[in-house]
């Protein structure tokens with residue numbers, strides 16, 4: 001096994017631009033602030049055939 005994929009994230013193409021930026025929780029869509037966000041680490045994902053860096057964050061309620 002590689003990385004720390006302890007949590008199953010939804011497909012990138014189903015997420016909003018805010019979720020891709022880490023502005024909203026990737027799981028429930030709640031608006032995040034720096035005090036409530038849980039950083040899941042950088043991931044490289046395939047978005048429409050292009051590899052892009054993704055910075056998924058969740059709220060404390062969704063955090064693993």
Ligand SMILES: [Zn+2]
Nearest residue numbers: 025028059062
């Ligand atoms: Zn959440």
